[in-house]
């Protein structure tokens with residue numbers, strides 16, 4: 196059965212799109228952005244706004260993103276000229292990272308800062324998009340089945356890419372869970388970022404796909420930040436570091452065997468460490484913990500967590516498909532800091548003795564609430580107090 200939501204004449208973009216999911220669901224809608232075929236893990240975000248940040252978040256590499264909020268693109272795409280310490284605001288990296296983007300309605304952009312509309316931006320970035328489909332129906336499928344691989348094709352209205360071709364593409368695709376995407380998003384060389392005033396300390400980042408939002412917060416707090424490629428050795432990483440950040444990033448953390456080793460070696464030196472999202476998963480694995488795949492992940496800026504050490508709750512931004520297994524932390528020296536209010540999964544850990552703190556959620560927001568930016572205060576305190584919290 197093919198779900199069709201369009202009238203042939205209703206695609207002002209002049210493009211059609213087809214989506215085939217691993218469970219056989221076939222959906223047809225209008226296309227936007229670039230013409231082409233892309234395979235990826237199909238995931239959804241419950242954000243209402245912040246599509247520029249989400250699309251440029253390197254943690255979405257290898258995924259086709261479905262937006263649950265029905266209207267996307269109203270405020271267009273801002274210029275990268277609005278920046279802080281040379282890092283563009285609103286962007287989480289320099290380019291779109293998703294394989295494809297699926298929305299319900301695609302209104303024309305109307306905002307004084309907009310330099311493109313969403314359609315143009317995807318087209319210029321060679322990323323296909325689909326619109327005029329019921330994204331809630333796709334989300335319900337994903338909730339029942341769990342996240343799954345899918346193939347998205349965008350083609351001109353008077354042409355056609357057949358379902359059999361999409362099926363072949365999907366069958367030939369490598370599963371998301373076994374691939375290492377960090378090499379794709381990590382910088383190829385060391386990059387130094389200076390804060391506006393004299394630096395208070397130097398943070399070395401093992402950059403597996405660092406979001407600019409995190410970088411902006413570190414710079415705002417007066418740190419000099421050095422980003423290193425994700426294959427950097429512990430010795431090199433520690434050369435100029437007063438503290439280390441293990442960044443967010445795409446894919447299954449268990450695949451990153453070398454990075455897990457690096458994290459272990461760096462952690463035992465006793466240097467202050469902050470881990471964010473993938474960084475927290477790598478820290479947990481490095482100390483002997485386990486991670487598992489969530490059924491449909493946590494993606495959006497409206498996710499409640501509780502700090503189990505103070506019983507305070509916060510609304511956070513999250514983007515993760517894997518989580519740390521609670522029982523596996525026994526005997527690792529790591530203890531639970533935050534838990535997710537919806538499913539009780541772990542959203543933060545600390546180490547009993549070593550100066551290590553880590554969150555599964557994103558304290559920087561980007562997009563999303565700034566309720567937990569105090570995590571960066573805590574990190575700064577640790578760095579300036581020789582590791583004491």
Ligand SMILES: NC(=O)CC[C@H](N)C(=O)O
Pocket residue numbers: 254442443444445446447448471472473474514515516517518
């Ligand atoms: N934002 C992230 O760092 C995501 C971490 C990991 N790729 C996951 O999906 O769980």
